[in-house]
Amino acid sequence: MTAALQVEGLNRAFGALPVTRDVNLTLERGARRALIGPNGAGKTTLVNLITGVLKPHSGRVLLDGHDITGTNQADRARRGLARTFQINQLFRGLTVIENLCMTIGERDGHCNNMWRSAGSRRGVIDEALNHLDSLRLTDDALKLVRELPYGRQRLVEIAIALAQTPRVLLLDEPAAGVPSSESHLILDVVAALDPDIAVLIIEHDMDVVFRFAKEITVLVQGAVFTQGTPSEIMNNEQVRAVYLGQDSHRGGRHG
């Protein structure tokens, strides 16, 4: 069966510094894979390569078996690849519901329409409201995003990714920056994701990783160090050594 996402031999350097070295990664349908590694391992860079923000020097990215290496970010998004950013990338001057309606509108190609009013698309509004409902954001629907507390903004970030109805979802430290009193909201959402979606989550918090992941990939200095199930990784001496000397405190920044 074709994997939802396949990464083959991905390489990328910034000048003389290699940041992604010969990375291979597979996400089957319904995968729940965590990407972990010490600071500076190149986790976000890898996600940027997969989503098309960066171009690799060599290697391929395949989505449902199709080679998307030469396509741009927007193309990949339209083919079903969604992501959240480590730092929220939202439409801060617009309301929460507008953020979602925009996403759905772009997904379905409504935004090519210059004539009919956006409001006449009742279906879009209903779907947006459904997404908000499932994330308990309905009460905030008419609030401007920049007026929300950071934790709720993070939820909007995830809502946007989900509103794309993706086949592959890449979450970059979804709970980062969220006060611990609110982080359970994020984690509940992640736990309740559609079982058909293939999910890759970058995370530092090991509790979250072990609770959520069925498989783990460890990235060190841009290369895949090892992969396996949570229990295998947990008992792996070398992984422990790599993390020794690292403060494994929550909310680490660089990936």
Next chain:
Amino acid sequence: MAASNTTVQAAHEIARKRAAECLLERHRFGWAEALPWLLAVTAFFVFPDRMTFGSQVLVMVMFALSLDLILGYAGIVTLGHAAFFGVGAYTVGLAAARLQWTEPISGLFAAAIAAAIVGFITGWFLLRYRGLTLLMLTLATAIMLQETGNLRSDISGGYDGLPGLTFKPLLGVFDYDLYGHTYYLYALAVLAVVFFFVRRIVYSPFGQALTGIRENVLRMHAIGSPVHWRLVMVYTIAAAIAGVAGALFTQTNAYVTLTVFDFDNSAKVMVMLILGGTGRLYGAFVGATVYMVLEDYFSKLSPTFWQFGIGLVLVLAVLFAPRGLLGLLERAGQYFTEKKRS
């Protein structure tokens, strides 16, 4: 327990309905929207001897409106918008002077198409850039168009321009009159038609996508928006509208010179829009009218004084009223509603 659950659910339902209604109703005409049009018609009766000036105000409103589409809604900052105004103005001017084509309404269409073509081609190449690069590229484009006109000043009339143009009566019936009455109403009618289309675009899903590009272009890429294509589209439309404004300019002045391409023109329309407030549709109306009226009054008193004044207004606006006059009105409105509440 059960009671609080249903109240929570009821609250949810209400929130849902409110959100939906808000979006569904947003594009409906509010009664306040009739105001600018009423004022424009009233001006016709109250200032019958200032109608040539009135036409110029309407031309500038249209020009500022076209800029609002790219600057206010899509968030693109350029310094060469006068290029499209100039293309439209010269399409009509050259057609009348060199081809003896003097039918006004078809002139408008020709100007719109010519300006749209220039807008599409330049937009396709230039909108891949932003910031200082885009400012310089758009500025250079406008100047190059001007210089091209200067090259063949035998055709374009150079900086002396094409004077003494005459146009056929509108719809074969309404002729140009010395007081500019016909042309004022003509300009107003064209503005109304153009505005109708602009308003539809702004409230459409496409218009929504434009604000998305303005707010966070990275996010737009990430949700699959064909950003470049959207920008080129809005740039082309804005160019066409600016072209119509330019065409009206030539028709109402019966005269056009290469100064229509000046950087001064691009800067002026930007100041007007900022003054009124960007991204608000009616900011163009307020800003252009206020600017033109003030300029008319003060530059007669003393051009130097006017220049100093407009500079000062700009500085003060940026420091204290970045969202323009409409923004100030909005804040005042909010202040009063809050006072009423407390």
Next chain:
Amino acid sequence: MPHFAIVAVSILFDGLAYAMFLFITSVGLSITMGLMGFVNLAHGAFAMAGGYLVVTLTRTLGVGFVPSLVIAALVVGAVSVVFERVLYRRLYKSTDLEQVLLTIGLAFMAIATATFLYGPIPKSVPLPDWLQGDVNLGFRYFPSYRAFLIVLGAALIAVLWYAFERTNIGAKIRAAVDNRRMAESVGINVDRLFTLTFAVGSGLAALGGGLAIQLLGLSPSFAVLYLVLFLIVVAVGGLGSLKGTLLAALVLGVFDTAGKYLLADAGGFFIYAVTVAVLLIKPAGFYGRE
């Protein structure tokens, strides 16, 4: 000498003099924009102010031309610090558009003030004897003033290059242009650095304005007319780069002069065509950072 060679030499010489003027006036703008990302469209007004100061100093107060240049540069540099502290500082975090509008507003106010004080007619300055007439450079006579411009320009380039590449402060500026956040985290006081750079840049602009009087003529509209040129030099050269500004000034200066010599009316076209060509290929300019 064959005719085309004579023309070529004239073009190069005049082009070089013009390029020196462009460099001196624009370099400050390039560094400050590269350092703080602040779009200062009042830069042309600083140049104009320098020019008018020189006019007043030489005509009304009888100060010599060269001392006037120095005084004007120092005064404008000092005054610019006040502007930076009081006004510009508030807009460092603002959008490009707001910076553009504020500084254009200041430029308009400056132009109006100059018109009020000096009138709209172009002014000239009395030059010392050794700057008038021609100087014999062996195979040909060249206008002394332009030769002076070239020599002065070369000297300033040497001084600036040394300051930029070899001193501590220069290293700090380069670091801050490259990556402001990192520079701040290493303890570099970027704010103070910026004030210094801004002052020097504005002073140089004033110097350029003073030099321009004889070369291009000085009237109040100088502030906006030549601003376009300075922006083009900065954009084509790349923000924050000394090398870039110099290269852009040379290329644009020579091309513009060549265009005007060879194609009279069409000449103005060239400088903009070159700008578009360069920016389409290298949007950040010759030495700008992407």
